[in-house]
Structure formats: structure tokens, C-alpha cells
Amino acid sequence: MKKALLTIICFLLQHSIFSQVVLPSYPDSIFSTYYQQRDSHFQTLPQTTGDIIFLGNSITDGAEWTELFNDIHVKNRGISGDITAGVMHRLDEITNRKPVKVFLLIGVNDVARNIPSDSIVKNILIIADYVRQQSPSTKLYVQSILPVNNVYGKFNTHTDKGEQIKIINAKLKASTNSHAYTYIDLYSSFADENGKLKANLTNDGLHLKGKAYLIWKHILYPYIYDLERNPSLIPLPQQVSFTTNYFPLFDCKKIVTENSVLLNEAENLKQQLWEKGIIMDVNKPSGTDEPVIELEIGKVETPMLEEEAYRLSVTQNRILIRANTAHGIFNGIQTLLQLTRDGSLVTTCEITDWPAFSWRGYMVDVGRNFQSMQLLKQQIAVMSKYKLNIFHFHFTEDIAWRLQSKMYPQLTAPENMLRNKGMYYTVDELKELIAYCKERYITLVSEIDMPGHSAAFKRAMGVDMQSDSGIVILKNILKEFFTTFKDLPYFHVGGDEVHISNKNFMPEILRYVESFGKKTVAWSPGASLDNKTIRQLWMSDNGKRNISTLKFIDSRHLYINHMDPLEAVVTIFNRQIGDTTREDDNINGGTLCLWPDRKVENETDILKMNPVYPGILAFAERCWRGGGCKGWTATIGTPGSPEANEFTEFENRLLDHKKLYFTELPFPYVKQSQMVWRLYGPYENNGELSRQFEPEIEKLNESQLVSSQIVTGGTIILRHWWAPLIKGVLNHPKENTTWYAYTKIWSDEERLREFWIGFNNLSRSPATDSPDSGTWNNLQSEIWVNGNEIPAPDWKRPGQKGNSEIPLVDEGYEYREPTKILLHKGWNIVLIKSPIVSFKGKDWQNPVKWEFTFVPVCSY
Template sequence: MKISLIAAFWLLIWVATWAKPPALIPAPRRVVWTNEAFRLQGLIRVLTPNAQARVVADSVVAFLRQQGTKAQTVDSGSAQAGAQVVLKLEPMGAFRDKPEGYSITVSAKNIQLTAATERGLFWAYRTLQQLVQPGPPPSLAGCQITDYPAFPVRGLMHDTGRSFITLDTLRAHLQQMSRYKLNTFHWHLTEDLAWRLASDSLPQLTEAIHMQRDPGGFYTKAEVRGLLQFAHERHIQIIPELDMPGHSAAFRRATGVDMQSEPGKKWVKSLIREVCALFDAPYLHIGTDEVAFRDSTFVPTMMGVVRACGKEVIGWYPGGKMDSLAIRQLWMSARKPLPGMRVIDSRDLYLNHYATQADLISLFQRDFCDVPEATPRHLGAIACIWNDRRPASTAQLERLNGLYPILLTFAERIWRGGGKPETQTGVVLTDPAAFAEFEDRLLTHKRLHFSQKVFPYVRQSGLHWRILGPFPNGGNLSASFPPEEGNLHFPAVSATGATVYMRHTWGPSVVRAYLPDPKPNHTAYAYTEVYSPKAQTVGLWVDFHNYGRSEKDAAPPAGAWDHKGSTLWLNGERVPPPNWQQAGLRPQNLEQPYQNEPYEAREPIAVSLKPGWNRVLLKLPVGSFSTPEYRLVKWLFTCVFVRREGAHWETADELIFSPEQSPKKL
């Protein structure tokens, strides 16, 4: 009887363990789950074929030891009985045309990782890390995986020219990039505010007196070499950017000359040679955007210097005129790439403009470079964070830009490819089942791997709304319409999400939102019914503007939610806004950080829900789409009930959001 009970106990553990397969991000091209499990206990031999694979083998051994095993590396010729992990490099095998591709087979006693290159083996190891199932003892889920990326360039850009970011922070971000198979770090090192890279030929560039933000913050060459080694070990290439000849006021302050002057060009040539000698990537990014050219020879001259150093040129597009050999990084949707142009996509990939909850949906659904997968001309994409508005801290930079949830979503889409143009899908959830499946994986990673990190994303696939109107308000943002009196019987648009755009920041010609033809001087309403199983107090995240991290957005006036007259009612009672720490602030420059204006930066409002159905109604007026308070008016709302779970806020999952008062959870 005792044996039977023990067997039944372990059967229940096995069933619970296998109720769901591991949450893999990015999802592999092909995965077949089996009913086997590789137990992480005792001695495990890791067999490596040659020195090239030894580095990956050492990483596998370290990972297995962290799980409590006695793993050790052995030569492939010394195989013995017992649990083992075999690494195989097959340059002419199945992945000969896919240098980052790999396969994994996990059975009860054996694991095999196969790839054509060391990088492919490394990505196999990164997937292996995500296969851990809880114990005791822990195990690796039995499976057969075949995988490779859709695009060769999968990256993140940090603007350290404007705001200095410490090496510890950069290493932390590179570590997470590598975990999710992002392989490119675009390092924007120079700006009007500061020049952050030490120079032997022009040491005055990094003197604190010439820096207008974070004086004294720069990177020595030794520190750069250390970060390059850190990135190399994680199979990330670092592409440096020296922005020229625009965004270079710091250069002008330090040297007393403009880059386009004759002495300026001489110094720039010297700096290019220094940087090319320091960095090992085959590229140098030279910027060339947002500047008036007085010297038509500047760009071709500097391109020639870069190429003489054995590097390829990358430049922004639109930007300076370059030949067809240059790679262009796209940043403006209105300017289509020219025929034959090699491109990296950063259009609508500026995280500093993202409303995390809604734009994450758009990112999950979109394509890159207007193609489903790479071609010789379509290389991939880089997500960018611009720090025009001074961040209060690294945590605020991560929180307001939704760095980690956006990074994981970007990693999923850029690895797998596919997607549709944002004009077709955008922030409108078009495939609820696919998104809900991804959201489950994303929140699993939040729980398992980001429990002590900033991760401002909550479940939203079950939050359903109706949008009424919009009603013409003639420019009177306080005008009242029938929904305020309880009349909700108007044609409605269904919407889903914790943040819902009526009109996206860039308008429907760039990103689709929920209103098909949004116009200024209108008032929309959104409502839902929220079922609570009991009377309870919960937190409420609510906002009516997304505060741009590169904008001089004004703080709301005291007693108001925003500068548009937005209003929220819960069960007919108006919900008052928080006490703003900078009420009424209209910043004259970009040096005043946000405080509690963004909802992510403040405690949720405590509200009471009654048992049964609770009505939420939001008034959403808009005047012009550009005002003195907001250069970029965001016609949106954020509204979600949350509670604290550990270090994070999470959606109050027992609630049902249903405008129709449907009794079942959607």
C-alpha cells in the first residue's frame, strides 16, 4: 500500500510537471514534446568534439552544475554509460546554410545539441536552459527541436550619448539579450549633450566641462575592450555609432570647430580610425541624420575612411546621401527605402514612444523590413531607446520604456519572422488565441526569470472594452455626451487590452488603432463591466497619456488626469487622480525627469469593488493631435485592476472584464 501511495504521488508530480511544456522564448521553428525527461542529478558527462565547441561545453557544464548535478566535460572519444550531453559541430550538415541554426534532442539518458557553427551551438545551449522542469529532482523536458532565425540582425540600441549608462547596466542588458538570442548591440556613443568614448587623439572630448548631462560619464578603451569580451562570450556583436556631422555639439565644444570644417574633418577621420581599431565588429555606424549639409563631400569622404579600415558603413535613412554599398537603418515610416538598398529596420521601434501594454501587441503582430524573413537586402531590425528626456534612474529607464517585456516580445518576432504590416494589425489585437498563448509564455518568464527585475507588463488578453462614438466636440473638451448619463446604446467598437489606443501616436497611415478614421476635436467613451466574486479593495492602474521619454510632456494640473479633460467613473462615482508631485509643470527643457506622471511610476489607486458586476466608464476627449502640453498627443487610455505579487504588480485575475456581462471568463 505504501509503495502504491508513493507511486501515485510521483505520478501526480509527473502529470503536474507535464501539464504544460516549458515556455520557450523565442518559440522554436519546430518542437515535438515527448513523454521523457532527462533528470538533473548525479554525474552527467558533456562530450565535446573539438576546441571550437569547448567554450559552449563549459557553459553547458556550468548550467548543469547550477541545477545540482556533477557535470563534467570529457572528450567525445571517451563516451561511457550513463547520462550524457553530446555537442556536435557539423559545418556541412543540415544547418550549413543557416549559421545560427541548431537542433536539440532530449531523451531520458541523452541530450544532443547539433549545429554548423559555435554560435548555433550557443543558441542551442540558450534553449536548453529554458527546458528546465521543477523537481525533485529537476529535469529537462524531453523533446526534439529544430530551430533557426528569420533574420541575421536582431538588436537593441542604447543612447548613451545623451544619458550615461553604467557598464554594469549594459552588461545586465547584454546578458538578457543573449538569453533570448538577440545578437546585436548598437552603441550610440556620441550626441550633442556629450561624447562618451575616450580618444587618444582628442582626449578633451570626454572632459566633464564639455558634457551637458552626466558630466564625467564616459567609457575608457579598457572598459570598451572588457565589454566587447563580455559580448563576444555571449555571441553579441557591438556596433559603435559616431553620429556625424549632426548631433555633434559636444565635439564642437571640445574642439572649437564644426565637423564639416576642414580641421573638423581631419579630426573626424582620426576618430574613425581609432574606433575601427578598437571595435571588432565589421561595421561602423556614422549616423548622418537630422543635419544640414554644407559640405557635400563629407559623407563620401568619411565612408571612404571607414572602408579603408576594412569596415562596412551603416547610416540612418533618411540621412546623408550614401552609395548602394552602405547599409541604411530605417527610422521614418514615411520614407520608403530605395530599390536595392540594404536595410535594418527601426521604424516604429523607438521604445521611448511606446505605451508598453498596447505597443507590445503591435510588436508581436508586426513584420520587419516589409518581408517575412531575411533576404540579402533585408537584414533585420534594431529596437532603440532614445533618452532625450533625462531619466531619473536606470530603473526608470527600464520601467517607462518597458525594456524587458518589449525585449522578449521583439526577440520572439524577429527570430520567428512573419507578421503583418502595422497598418493592417497595429495595436488592434487581431489573433487573440495566438497572443494569449505568447502572453502565457511571457508571464511565465516574468515569474521565473525577472522576479527581482523591472518588468512592467500585466496580463491583458482578457480585458474587453466597448468604445462609443466618437462625438464631435467642436474643440470643447468639457462637452458632455449621452454615455455620461448612462446611455450606452450607440454603435461600438470592441477592443482588448490594458492600454487601448483610439489613435496611435503616428496615426493610421503608420500604425492601425481602434478607431478607423480618428479626427481631432472629438470625444470617445470606453466602458466595460467587471465581475468581482466578492467585495474587495484592489489597485487600479489608470492613465490617459503615455509620457514620451524623448518629449517635454507637461505634468497634469492638480485635480485633473491630464490636459484633455479625461475622466473615469467606477460604479457611477468619479475616480479622482493622484496628487501629482510636479502638478502643472511645463518643462522648458528636457532635463527635468518624470516623477509620478506615468502610471508605471506610481502606486496604483486603491478602489473598492462590490460583489457582482461593476461598471467602468471612461471619457476620452481630444482636441488637436499636437498641443503646447503634448507635442505628440496620445489618444489612449490605460485601465487595469492589479494587486501586488512579490516585487511586481499583476492583473487581478479573478475579475472578468465583459461589456456584455458574460458570466464566463473570456
């Protein structure tokens, strides 16, 4: 049998790799009965999709991969005793499944049979080429052969081949580009200083013990889930450096602290690790050398805001979080939890971190659309994980008043509400929400908007807020509120979008609120405010930003209900909070706002139709890190430019978090930085939207047409509808012009792929009209892929005139079914036509959005 096997291997070596790879055929009889048992078992298993397959010998066979990764798509195709020829013999069973990924580890048994190194390498390369040929979309990862160790005196024919293993690994690493696979170096992490398998990871010098598989998992984790090599941290710490060692989380049994003030934080960390399957106790330091996580109050010096600063040190036997306060410890814990992404090991690192702004807020409007306590807590929990610390709770509106008043129950009577009738928050529920925030170092800022946005008050009480009797009622409501909810340091009085008929109204209300020891916040521009009130900017401050005695919070162009999901992340990431790179005497920070004015069918639509979680993460990055670009821009930048590279680096971290932490939550964002477009124009259309020009009349030849510019992104905003405040990609956009956009998309094989396509991402605030039947938008925009026009969706409500009481259903690409397009093998040509006549919409509810979105939903 051995002679026949060697003959087959030699036959393979005599043939170089041709464009068409044909595997040899040989009888099952040359393989062991165990091999035949396993192979026949694999052949009968269901043909599933989306699989990640581990392929190899006993070292692969010995792992429970599905449990290790807690993922039913990760499957074992290891057979004890297998060799490269055995893998080739059963390779069709793998390729026929069209798996997403294959992780191959093979060769150590070939070495034990004295098969030459070149023979082993060439067999592995044939395997790689065959996988590529038969299943082009499958990503192949060739793992280095592990080191061996003869210390146990077992498997001597294997454990004396250490030098040969090094030679094979070097050749496999050198062949990655020419054979289209990714090489993964396992050897370095498993070898001791003498190049032998670490003795504590094996009990026979060849096979692995349980802890070794956890190390293996740690190494492969980013490859399994297409993550960055080091854990992606959001917000990125001010100072962070990773090294190549690791802390054995699987060996750690204790969280220790000497300070009783930190016991709550220790218990919370214990609970969150338990949810990852990591069991620990909370103790005092014992002085032993066992691995521990230690929490410590101690001096951490930073340039600013030391109250929230922390230092996080991960070594091979200790994780230490030191901070000046318990809040700083909490912040450090959030970073640590992101470092523990695989639940096995923590990469060694040193982090010193502090926020650039002290006010990092998120606001929800529950007056127009009620949100359940569960949904509110979900958002608050996400806030806390990303170190936001202000929850702005806007619960009164024209639509409804949604906080219980025992003094005036008519405020929350169903007949006085226009939507979600009878749905409001009880006193106990708000207390519960305040406590929930406090546990997470988040300050809840309640808002009673006055005297504007107060139609619900007027319906219930029968008087205008600005009237004398209205002011008396308001004072009673405020007194009831402050005596009931005593621990809230701030109170938001609204003050925007209203005609002030009583000039004394706001000064009197501010004095009254401040008499209860509250710091006041109000919208600006708006009513007349005293100098003690913090101004929350929603538009220009008309020069007041330069008055040194005033404090500001920035919410300008931070309304995510107005933003296209892809634009939102770009715009928020690029901006400077308050036009400054860090907190100063005027700017305390900013608040990201969610104003879903239009009625929603289900409360979860609020998160599906608005880029809430992508926006929160982008905002958390910017308001913690500081920095940003001057002005407001919705563009990623020229490909390869510093600003585009910086965005791409953040986007990679953002998508890591989507994969790891938002699998069960709405997260309307996909990778867009890879989309590079050539723009052709402007072509004067003289007001004729349907007029055709060179790029669509003739088959577009990239070499013959001269593009005006090259831009990056999944959503390209030619001219922002709030121009010139916000910059689109065109420096000098003109009315009555047509532009074309061209890009190419590669496909490894012919297949259907899903795309987000759109030309007018409707805001969730104004009552905008729906597109007409058969059109993408009402500007006659068109799209072709490989010369074939892509038809617009069959809209559920085509031509529907804007109505705030009619919920959106499919108007946005992010919440309707993606468009399916058949791609050819190789390059696919995408051409988009985007004409414009006037930049002025028919009314304020229907602004002209000159933009397009085209991006694959999945990157593979």
C-alpha cells in the same frame, strides 16, 4: 475511535452540498497524537500572505516543499496518517490564512480503512466547497491519489486498493467544474504499465523516495507559478513538438562533447546549470547508458541562415544539441536552459530551429544618459538569452561624448558635458564590453554620430565636424579607434538629423572608414551614402528599398522610448521587419532602439520608464521567427480573431518569462489580452470636452446601448499620435468627439486591487508638459468604477512645463504607485470617458495622445 469516525463520515454523506457549507465538529481525541502535535503547531505559525499550501497526509508531509521550490511561500500542511475527516477538522486553519493556492492530496488512508469510494469523494468535495466559501480567491487544486504497489509486502491495507483508487480519481476528475477546483493527474506519471506505483519511486509501495518528489515538482511547477503546461520558449522555435516523457535532469552528471571547439560552450552550460543548483562535469562521450547532455557539430539543414541553426533532441536518456557551428550550439543552449525551468526534469521534445533574419539588434543611447558597465552588461546578457546578436552602442551626442580618446582627452572632460559630467567609458572598458559581447555571439557596433548630434565635439574641439579642420580631427579619432579596437567588423557613422553644409563630408568619411576594412552603417534618411553602406531606416526610405544593391536594417517605429509599455509589446509583436516576413536581398533584419532623451534621476529609471525587457522579448520573437502583419498597428484585434489569439498565445509565454527570469529586473508589462471593451460613440461634443452624453448621464445599461465596436487590450489607442502611419482602434477617428469604453471585472470577494490607469503615456524623448492638478490628462478624461469616479493621482509636479532637464517621476502609470480600487464581490462595472477636440498638439513636444489604459496589475 474508528466507529465514531465512521459515524461522522456517514452523517456527512446524508447531506447534499448546500450553499452554506458547515463542517462537522468532533473531539481531538479521535485523532492521533502526531496529528494533534502537527495541528497545534500549524495553529501557532505566523499568518502570512501570498502562501501556497500543500495539504494532505504522509505523502505530502514527507516533502520539504519550501526547499523543493526554493520559495518561502510554499508551505507544508501534511500530517502523516491523515484522512479526509482530519483535513476537514483542521480546514479553518487553512482558510483563515486566505492562501493564494491550496494543493490537496488526500484519501489513500481512507481507502485503507475501507471507507467507501463515494464517501471519500463526497468528503473531498465538501472540502473543496468549504475552501471556496471561506476563501473565494484561493485557487484549489485537487491532486489524484497516487497509485500503490504491493511488491514490497508492506502497507497491505493500502496497496491492495489499486482499483478503488482509480474509481476515486475518475470521480474527482469528473467533478471539477461543479465544485470549482482544478484536477491534477499525478497518477499517470507515477504508475507503471500495470497501473502500480513505479517500484523505483518507492521502497514500501506507498511512500515516495526523493526522485519521486522531483517528478511531482515537475508536474506541479506550472500550477504553482501559473505557467503554460509546456515550457514557454522565446523566441518560439521554427519547428517544435513536445511529447509526454521526460529527461531526468537530476540524474544527469555529464555534459559531453568530442569537439574541442565546443568546450567553451560546454563550460558555459555547466556554469548556468550550476546557478540553477544542477552540478555537472564536462567530459568526452563514454558510451555508457547514463543520462547525458551532448553537444555535437553536425549537419543541420534549414531553409536559410544555417550558421545559426540548431537541432535539439530531448529523449528519456539523452539531450543532444547538434549545429553547424559553435554559434548554433550556443543558440540551442539558450533554448535548453528555458526547457530546464523547474531544475528537475526536461520534457521530451524535438526542435529544429533557425533565424528569419541575420541582423537582430538592440541599441542604447548612452550619450544623453550614461549607463554603468553593470547596467549595460545586464542588458547584453538578456539579449544573448533571447538570441539577439547585434549590440548597437551609440556613445556620442550633443549632450556628451562618452568614449575615451587618448589623443583628445578634452572630448570627455567634465566641462564639455551637459549631463553626467565626467562619466565616460575608458578604452579598457570598451574592450571589456566587446569581449563580453563576443562571448555571447553578439557583435558590438559602435557609433560616432556625425556630422549631426555633434555639439559635444564642437564644445571640446572648438570646430564644426564639417569644417576642414573638423574632418582632420575626426580622421585622427577614427584612426585611433580602429587601431585600438581591431575586431569590430561594422562601424556606424550616424548621418541623420543635420543640415549638410559640406557635401563631401560623408563620402570622405565613408571612404576613410572603409579603408580600415570596416563595413559602414548609417541612418536613413540622412546624409548622402554610397551603395556599400547599410542603411538603418528610421523613417520612410523614399523608394530606395527597391534598389537591389542596397542593404537595409529596419528601425522604423522601433523606438521604445516613444511607446506605451502595453502598446510596445503589441506593436512590436505585430510588425513585419522591413515589411517582409524573412530576410531577403535587401532587408538583413532590424534594431530595437532606446533613446531616453529626457534626463533620468537614476540610471535604472531607463529600464523602469521604458519597456526595455518586454520590448526585447517581443522583438526577439519577431525577428527570429519572422512573419508578422502588414502595416503598423497598435491593436490586438477583435476578441477571438486569429490575430488576437496569436497575440494571447505569445503574451502567455511572455508572462511566463517575466515570472521565471525577471523577478529582480524591471519588466513593465502585465496581462492585457483578457481586457475586452465595448466602445460607445462617436458623440459630437462641439469642442466642449466636459460635455456629458448618454453613457454617463444615465446608469449605463449594456442591453440598451449599442456599442460601435468591441476591442481588446489594457491600453486602447483610439487614434495613434502618428496616424495614419500607425493604426489605432478607430477606423475613422474624428475631432470634436467623445467616446466611452465599458468593461466588467469579476472579483471573487470584496477587496482592494491595484490597477494601472493612464490617459497620456508621456514619451521619454520630447519635453512634454505634465498633467494639471486634479486631472488625468488635459483632455478632461474620466473613469468610473461601479459609478464611483476614480480621482487622478496627486501629481508630484502638476502642470510642469516640458523640460528635458527635469526627470519624469510619476507621469507614467508603469513607474508610479498603482491605483487602488475597492472591488465588490461579483461583477464590477468600469466606464471610461475619452473626449477629444483637435488632433494637433500645441507643439511637437506635446503631441495629442488619444488613448487610455486600465488594467489590473495582478491577475489573481
